[in-house]
Amino acid sequence: MFDQRERRDLEKRMKEQNRLPPGQSATIKFPVLHYGPVPRVDLAQWDFRVFGLVEEERRWTWAEFNELPRTQLVLDIHCVTRWSKFDTVWEGVSVKTLVERGFIRPKPEARYVVQHCEVGYTTNTPLEFVLQDGFILATHFDGQPLTPDHGYPLRGVAGVVGGRRADDKYFWKGGKWLRGLEFRADDQPGFWERNGYHNVADIWKEQRHSWPGF
Ligand SMILES: Nc1nc2c(c(=O)[nH]1)N[C@H]1C(S)=C(S)[C@@H](COP(=O)(O)O)O[C@H]1N2
Numbered sequence: 001m002f003d004q005r006e007r008r009d010l011e012k013r014m015k016e017q018n019r020l021p022p023g024q025s026a027t028i029k030f031p032v033l034h035y036g037p038v039p040r041v042d043l044a045q046w047d048f049r050v051f052g053l054v055e056e057e058r059r060w061t062w063a064e065f066n067e068l069p070r071t072q073l074v075l076d077i078h079c080v081t082r083w084s085k086f087d088t089v090w091e092g093v094s095v096k097t098l099v100e101r102g103f104i105r106p107k108p109e110a111r112y113v114v115q116h117c118e119v120g121y122t123t124n125t126p127l128e129f130v131l132q133d134g135f136i137l138a139t140h141f142d143g144q145p146l147t148p149d150h151g152y153p154l155r156g157v158a159g160v161v162g163g164r165r166a167d168d169k170y171f172w173k174g175g176k177w178l179r180g181l182e183f184r185a186d187d188q189p190g191f192w193e194r195n196g197y198h199n200v201a202d203i204w205k206e207q208r209h210s211w212p213g214f
């Protein structure tokens, strides 16, 4: 059983440090949230594609993906359903690093990125969002490979690193069971964005839903 007192103390501490966005509560657990079934993944068939407005489209097998430069990251994550989890530890591949090291070369016209996941789930952000430190393509959580529920073998993670920034976004902007990144000139609303969630998803402005007054 998780201790209510421990949770409340954490929430108070995070609030004092200005790390608790409006309307959120701290959790010590790690809730699971997604639409549809957990896809079964065969790593022998798995690939990761980088396509659209890039100088060269890419396709990496699971073995190749694991040869890419790796990053560890500590993030606060904020779900639109109002739970926040602090100091979560992720490991995987940083899109920023891939761009800096020439593994991905976005064309100058590329301004948005769509994350493509198993069974057609997508989520969209500006290109700058996936290029900042608060976004990672994660294979590991807390030192262990992702569990199927949390996106095994690969997920996008959208979180907050090192204090508040202008473009901190809710956790749904990280797609679980991620299979590719599409670079685009125009924005393309993803699954939750077409189903009522806010396109921008700024956690500090509480951009939860796109319906006014909801
Ligand atoms: N493929 C996929 N990714 C998804 C979702 C989904 O429905 N499908 N839901 C998003 C939402 S709303 C949240 S809050 C987080 C939840 O991640 P978790 O289950 O690891 O907590 O995943 C995001 N990524």
Ligand SMILES: [Mo]
Pocket: 033, 079, 080, 081, 171, 172
């Ligand atoms: Mo969510």
